[in-house]
Amino acid sequence: MQSANVLPPIEIALEEARAAATRGEVPVGAVVTDAAGLVLARAGNRVEEFSDPSAHAEMLALREAARRRGGKWLADCTLTVTLEPCPMCAAALSAFRVRKVVYGAYDPKSGGVDHGPRIFQSTSCHHAPEVIGGVREAECAAVLRDFFAGLR
Numbered sequence: 487m488q489s490a491n492v493l494p495p496i497e498i499a500l501e502e503a504r505a506a507a508t509r510g511e512v513p514v515g516a517v518v519t520d521a522a523g524l525v526l527a528r529a530g531n532r533v534e535e536f537s538d539p540s541a542h543a544e545m546l547a548l549r550e551a552a553r554r555r556g557g558k559w560l561a562d563c564t565l566t567v568t569l570e571p572c573p574m575c576a577a578a579l580s581a582f583r584v585r586k587v588v589y590g591a592y593d594p595k596s597g598g599v600d601h602g603p604r605i606f607q608s609t610s611c612h613h614a615p616e617v618i619g620g621v622r623e624a625e626c627a628a629v630l631r632d633f634f635a636g637l638r
């Protein structure tokens with residue numbers, strides 16, 4: 487029997503973001519939940535650890551969720567992430583056919599959902615998830631701000 491999640495998804499994503507910071511990674515965390523709200527995968531950035539610029543939290547969580555599911559699509563799933571996805575991750579969210587994307591902090595500089603190329607609104611995007619931005623925005627932004635302040 488699976489127990490219900492103790493924490494809301496954005497809290498889990500924040501935990502992953504904070505854990506990433508302790509590893510010296512840009513603190514972004516993501517979690518994939520299914521239609522029942524059960525956690526399929528959770529991940530933080532591993533760009534430095536893997537020496538892989540594509541090892542964003544969203545990419546790792548999407549791949550793990552699909553692997554656990556045994557299928558390529560996550561059509562009933564929600565991805566919750568602490569920062570607005572970049573264009574690469576937004577394209578991946580579309581490719582995995584994720585139903586819904588929930589994110590925390592807005593990213594006017596590098597975001598690809600509500601800023602920059604606005605991937606889901608592009609004519610080459612064949613699946614646009616529902617998007618909810620700004621969830622626990624202040625807390626999600628603070629994790630990033632604190633990390634970069636510590637680097638100075």
Ligand SMILES: [Zn+2]
Pocket residue numbers: 542544571572573574575576
């Ligand atoms: Zn990304």
